[in-house]
Amino acid sequence: MKRAGVVKKRCDCRDPQTGKQLGDRCPQLRVHVKGRDGGPKLGKDGQPEWRWSRDHGTWWAR
């Protein structure tokens, strides 16, 4: 199955220090997945797993 581009979320939050838009780098867009021990769940690459927030930001594709 072919995926039609990359679907991401972005928002209009700004960095309080620089005043620049965070876009898809806003920390509120990413919800970290918890493992069974209550700590952050790590993916295959050793990075914490996360998913897009359900109620923050808007979807966009390119």
Ligand SMILES: [Zn+2]
């Ligand atoms: Zn945001």
